[in-house]
Amino acid sequence: MSNTPWWRGAAIYQIYPRSLQDTNGDGIGDLKGIIQRLDYIASLNVDAIWISPFFRSPMKDFGYDISDYLDVDPMFGTMADFDELIAKAHALGLKVVIDQVLSHTSDEHAWFKESRQSRDNPRADWYVWADPREDGTPPNNWLAIFGGCAWEWEPRRQQYYLHNFLKSQPDLNFHCEDVRRAVLDNVEFWLKKGVDGFRLDAITFCFHDAKLRDNPAKPADKRQGRGFSEDNPYAYQYHWYNNERPETLGFIEQLRALIDRYPGAVTLGEVSSEDSLATMAEYTKGDNRLHMAYSFELLTKDYSASYIRSTVEALENAIGDGWPCWAIGNHDVERVLSRWGQGKGTPQMAKMLSALLGCLRGSLCIYQGEELGLTEADIPFDALQDPFGIAFWPNFKGRDGCRTPMPWHSEGQFMGFSDKASWLPLPESHRDISVSSQEMMADSILNQFRRFMAWRKQYASLVAGEINFIDSNEPVLSFARSVDGESILCAFNLSDGKQVFDLPETYRYTPLSGHGLGGAVLTDSKTGKQVEFDGYGALLLSMQPD
Numbered sequence: 001m002s003n004t005p006w007w008r009g010a011a012i013y014q015i016y017p018r019s020l021q022d023t024n025g026d027g028i029g030d031l032k033g034i035i036q037r038l039d040y041i042a043s044l045n046v047d048a049i050w051i052s053p054f055f056r057s058p059m060k061d062f063g064y065d066i067s068d069y070l071d072v073d074p075m076f077g078t079m080a081d082f083d084e085l086i087a088k089a090h091a092l093g094l095k096v097v098i099d100q101v102l103s104h105t106s107d108e109h110a111w112f113k114e115s116r117q118s119r120d121n122p123r124a125d126w127y128v129w130a131d132p133r134e135d136g137t138p139p140n141n142w143l144a145i146f147g148g149c150a151w152e153w154e155p156r157r158q159q160y161y162l163h164n165f166l167k168s169q170p171d172l173n174f175h176c177e178d179v180r181r182a183v184l185d186n187v188e189f190w191l192k193k194g195v196d197g198f199r200l201d202a203i204t205f206c207f208h209d210a211k212l213r214d215n216p217a218k219p220a221d222k223r224q225g226r227g228f229s230e231d232n233p234y235a236y237q238y239h240w241y242n243n244e245r246p247e248t249l250g251f252i253e254q255l256r257a258l259i260d261r262y263p264g265a266v267t268l269g270e271v272s273s274e275d276s277l278a279t280m281a282e283y284t285k286g287d288n289r290l291h292m293a294y295s296f297e298l299l300t301k302d303y304s305a306s307y308i309r310s311t312v313e314a315l316e317n318a319i320g321d322g323w324p325c326w327a328i329g330n331h332d333v334e335r336v337l338s339r340w341g342q343g344k345g346t347p348q349m350a351k352m353l354s355a356l357l358g359c360l361r362g363s364l365c366i367y368q369g370e371e372l373g374l375t376e377a378d379i380p381f382d383a384l385q386d387p388f389g390i391a392f393w394p395n396f397k398g399r400d401g402c403r404t405p406m407p408w409h410s411e412g413q414f415m416g417f418s419d420k421a422s423w424l425p426l427p428e429s430h431r432d433i434s435v436s437s438q439e440m441m442a443d444s445i446l447n448q449f450r451r452f453m454a455w456r457k458q459y460a461s462l463v464a465g466e467i468n469f470i471d472s473n474e475p476v477l478s479f480a481r482s483v484d485g486e487s488i489l490c491a492f493n494l495s496d497g498k499q500v501f502d503l504p505e506t507y508r509y510t511p512l513s514g515h516g517l518g519g520a521v522l523t524d525s526k527t528g529k530q531v532e533f534d535g536y537g538a539l540l541l542s543m544q545p546d
Contacts, residue, residue: 004460004463004464005264005266005291006047006048006095006196006264006266007047007048007095007197007266007268007291007292007363008323008363008463008464009362009363009462009463009464010046010047010048010095010363010364011045011046011047011048011358011363011364011366011453011456012046012047012048012049012050012097012268012325012363012364012365012366013041013044013046013048013049013050013365013366013368014049014050014052014327014330014331014365014366014367014368015034015041015049015050015051015052015368016029016052016331016367016368016403017029017030017031017033017034017051017052017053017054017063017076018062018063018403018405018423019368019403019404019405019406019417019423019424020033020034020037020368020405020406021033021034021036021037021406021408021417022405022417022418022419022421022422023036025418025419025420025421026075026420026421027418027420027421027422027423028075028076028423029076029405029417030075030076030077030081031054031072031076031077031078031081031082031084031085032077032081034049034051034085035081035084035085035088038085038088038089038092038094039092040435041094042092042093042094043450044366044371044449044450044453045450045453045454045457046094046366046453047094047095048094048095048096048097048196048197049089049094049095049096049097050097050098050099050199050268050365051096051097051098051099052099052331053066053099053101054072054073054076054077054082054098055067055068055069055070055071055072055073056068056071056072056073056074057073057106058106058108058168059073059075060106060166060168060169060387061165061166061168061169061387062385062386063099064099064101064165064169064201065101065104065105065106065107065166065168065169066101066105066106066109067105067106067108067109067110068109068110069100069186069189070186070189082193083193086193086194086195090194095196095197096194096195096196096197097195097196097197097198097199097266097268098190098195098197098198098199099198099199099201100186100187100190100198100199100200100201101201101202102172102183102187102200102201102202102203102206103164103171103172103174103201103202103203103205103206104163104164104165104169104170104171104172104202104205105169105170105172106168106169107167107168107169107170108168111123111126111127111172111182112126112127112170115127115129116154116156116157116161117156117157118156118157119157119159123178125173125176126172126173126176126178126179127161127162127170127171127172127173128161128162128170128171128172128173128208129154129157129159129160129161129173130151130159130160130161130162130212131158131159131160132153132158132159132160138150138151138160139151139160139212140212140213140214140215140241141214141215141237142162142164142214142215142237142241142242143215143233143234143236143237144163144164144165144166144167144234145164145165145227145228145232145234145388146165146166146387146388146391147232147233147234147388147391147392148233150162150163150164150242151163152167152170162208162242164202164205164242164243165202166387171205171208172206173208174206174207174208174247174248174251175207175208175210175247180251180254184254184255184258187255187258187259188258191258191259191261191262191265195265196264196265196266197265197266197267197268197291198259198265198266198267198268199268199269199270200267200268200269200270200290201270202270202272203248203252203269203270203271203283203290204243204244204248204271204272204273204279205242205243206245206248206251207245207247207248207251208241208242208245209240209241209242209245211241212241213241214241215237215238215239215240215241215242216237216238216240217236217237217238218235218236218237218238223235223236226272226276226295226296226297226299226300227272227296227332227333229392229395229396231392231395231396232392232396238274239273239274240274243272243273243274244273244274244279248283249282249283249289252269252283252289252290253288253289255267256288256289256290257288259291266291266292267290267291267292268290268291268292268293268294268325268363269283269284269290269292269293269294270293270294270295271283271293271294271295272295272296276295276296276297277295277297277311277314277315277318278318279293279295280293280294280295280315280318280319280322280324281315281318281319281320281322283322284319284322284323284324285319285320285321285322286321286322287321289322291323292322292323292324292325292362292363293322293324293325294324294325294326294327294365296332296333297311297315298311298326298327298328299327299328299329299330299332299333301339301340303339303340303494304474304475304494305472305474305475305476305477305494306474308477309469309477309479312326312360312361312467312469313469316361316467323362323363324361324362324363325362325363325364325365326357326360326362326363326364326365327357327364327365327366327367328340328353328357328370329366329367329370329402330365330367330402331367331399331402331403332399332402333399333402334376334401334402335367335369335370335374335375335376335401335402336353336370337349337350337353337373337374337375337376338375338376339376340353341375344496345373345375346496346535346536347373347444347445348518348519348534348535348536348537349496349535349536350370350373350445351373351445351448351449351452351516351517351536351538352492352493352494352517352519352536352537352538354366354370354371354448354449354452355452355492355515355517355538355540356477356490356492356538358452358453358456358462359456359462359479359481359488359490359540360467361465361466361467361481367402368406369406370449371445371446371449371450372407372430372433372434372435372438372445372446373433373445374407374430374433375427375429375430376401376402377400377401377402377404377424377425377426377427377429377430378401378427379397379398379400379401379404379424379425381393381394383400383424383425384397384398384400385400385423385424386398386399386400386403400424403424404424404425404426404427404430405417405418405422405423405424405426406435407426407430407431407433407434407435408434408435408436409434409435409436410431410432410434410436410437414426415430415431415434416434416435416436433445443516448516448517451514451515451516452515452516452517455514455515455516456515459481459486459488460483460484460486461481461482461483461486461487461488462481462488464483465481465482465483465486465488466481466482466483467479467480467481468480468482470489470504472491472501473501474494475493475494475495475499476491476492476493476494476499476501476533477491477492477494478490478491478492478501480543486542487542487543487544488512488540488541488542488543489503489507489509489540489541489542489543490538490540491520491531491533491538491539491540491541492537492538493519493520493533493534493535493536493537493538494536495535495536496535496536497535498532498533498534498535499532499533499537500530500531500532500533501530501531501533502525502527502528502529502530503528503529503530503531503541505527505528505529505546506545506546507543507544507545507546508543508544508545508546509522509529509541509542509543510541510542510544511539511540511541511542512540512541512542515540517537517538517539517540518534518537518538519533519534519535519536519537519538520532520533520534520537520538520539521539522539522541
């Protein structure tokens with residue numbers, strides 16, 4: 001595997017800075033906290049960290065509304081802290097990937113402050129401005145994901161500006177060459193700092209339809225989306241004109257040309273569109289676009305073997321020479337053990353899910369706390385911070401439940417996250433599964449995560465091999481990973497009950513050891529070999545043609 005680029009098959013650990021470790025007592029995690037916990041992260045046997053935004057921001061959307069792309073928000077520390085973070089991460093063998101939010105800025109960014117002043121200033125066309133209709137209403141029917149109209153009035157210009165998210169997050173006008181050049185200059189600033197790559201937030205939103213055509217209505221039975229609930233008006237439209245425009249490909253190619261000047265640097269795009277799998281394939285095609293992309297397709301409530309298989313196969317059939325990245329949790333969705341466990345989540349399920357993710361073809365993103373088996377926190381309305389949740393309460397409770405701070409210790413009010421405060425309450429249910437509680441237990445979720453991630457690195461088929469699914473009945477998911485004569489059959493019971501799976505008859509099977517997974521055994525059947533599963537069991541087998 002020495003010739004495989006570091007990012008192919010890499011395990012990338014997502015850090016949500018506000019919630020990892022507070023070192024100054026303000027109740028908010030910071031860069032020094034990340035530095036303090038890098039040894040722990042390295043002990044997980046992951047390959048890289050992805051750090052969610054830490055740039056200067058008014059924090060209306062918790063850092064995804066950037067007012068200065070080239071500075072660290074004082075809440076998180078200083079640029080010197082970031083330099084120290086990169087140096088220590090690299091010394092530990094960890095690559096550093098950071099978020100880049102390119103499609104929009106904060107309304108407090110200097111660019112927007114200038115742009116909104118008049119129609120003839122130097123940055124007048126840097127944002128998406130449009131005249132009202134004759135009756136004063138917005139130019140079209142576009143809606144914002146976080147609720148309401150996607151247009152906000154600016155009296156100084158007597159025009160509307162576009163915001164696909166909060167009204168405090170105006171969209172940049174990527175049709176403007178000066179904007180594209182300025183954005184790429186910002187990206188290069190961090191490349192010169194030594195970062196190893198970028199996770200590109202909302203990359204499909206960079207361009208808008210220059211003709212500002214209305215989005216068509218979506219029938220009621222089609223109102224399912226990724227990243228928003230069905231009771232959100234945003235679900236009522238096909239987002240053909242405010243998202244995933246063909247011009248985005250040209251910008252991605254410009255971005256890739258810049259990235260390629262820094263050997264080893266990588267791009268990971270967050271894709272959200274009407275057909276996210278097709279967009280992922282398109283955005284990663286060839287060697288001049290994104291290195292890899294991920295979407296919300298496995299961040300849904302659908303947990304069936306057939307859904308996971310059909311999702312992965314659909315992407316595999318379309319992606320060609322592109323490379324996928326999979327995630328089953330992140331800072332925008334309910335924690336996977338709650339979302340897929342539906343009240344039945346157990347330590348064995350948590351172990352199985354991490355292994356399942358690690359066996360899929362592609363790179364993988366692990367959200368902080370998944371290695372502990374953290375569940376979704378129930379945050380009362382009066383403690384909510386997320387504007388998305390506040391707007392759609394109570395049907396959608398927002399994203400705060402997956403963003404609560406890491407429980408490092410079982411003692412203390414703030415469980416080792418902070419000495420004095422916490423920006424979100426830590427649930428008591430996390431106390432007994434804190435890092436310190438699991439460290440000394442050989443069979444804990446945490447130690448099993450470490451064991452499996454180290455074991456996975458030994459097998460080229462799991463890191464870089466092809467994937468072929470094997471027919472099985474619900475709730476068993478089975479597939480083979482293969483490369484250069486090495487083949488591993490991966491079989492998972494997605495349920496809490498016992499199951500039996502008959503293996504294909506044309507192979508010899510040998511159980512692999514050292515991965516730490518359990519709850520399944522290889523036995524003889526009347527026609528050949530079978531796997532007998534306990535609830536949430538998993539079995540990995542070497543397979544050779546008979």
